[in-house]
Amino acid sequence: MALDLVGAHVGACAFGEDEGTLLITESSIVNANRNPGKTRDQIEDELIETLGVEKVVWLAGVRGEDITDAHVDSLVRFTAPGVVLLDQAFPGTPPDSWSRSADQARSVLSKATDARGRRFEIIDLPQPDLDRITGEGDDFVSTYANFYIANDAVFMPRFGDTKADQRAKSILQEHFPKRDIVPVRIDTIASGGGGIHCSTHDQPGKPAA
Incomplete structure (x- = not known):
């Protein structure tokens, strides 16, 4: 089955590991400029069916401030199952939409579990x-x-x-x-x-x- 979603094929708005967990920014794919008329649940079902993942962890992202609407590969990356590197603003930088996106991602990941039920280990990448x-x-x-x-x-x-x-x-x-x-x-x-x-x-x- 082909993945009928704009944005998902590039491996940037969605990023996974080899034990069934996918991280994705909602801003980049649940968006009328890429997938008009599709709900988050519909998109998640399609990702699970097509990519074979077991769990999708949704991060808010940022809408309308860059060409990608905040692809996840500039925000958070797996280094191993259950272990992620999280982008962080340089210390002392005034808060903006990007640092707030990172804060939101930390909040979600700190409460979420991966497809195997593990809590995420979050490593800052300043x-x-x-x-x-x-x-x-x-x-x-x-x-x-x-x-x-x-x-x-x-x-x-x-x-x-x-x-x-x-x-x-x-x-x-x-x-x-x-x-x-x-x-x-x-x-x-x-x-x-x-x-x-x-x-x-x-x-x-x-x-x-």
């Missing part, structure tokens, strides 16, 4: 200091959560705030100890509202022996 990054633009996306997992490496954004870049690399290395963590400068992509994961399509790797 953003860089916007006064120290090398990129610019009103649409600039400064989240480290939009990383890409390859067979033997994780490609992460490098924004130019040396301390924050290193902190993010250390967090990723802790959670992906068998992969090289490769920082990549992405100012051009980020200035257009995108990231590394946004620009890729995952390909299945050869199963471990």
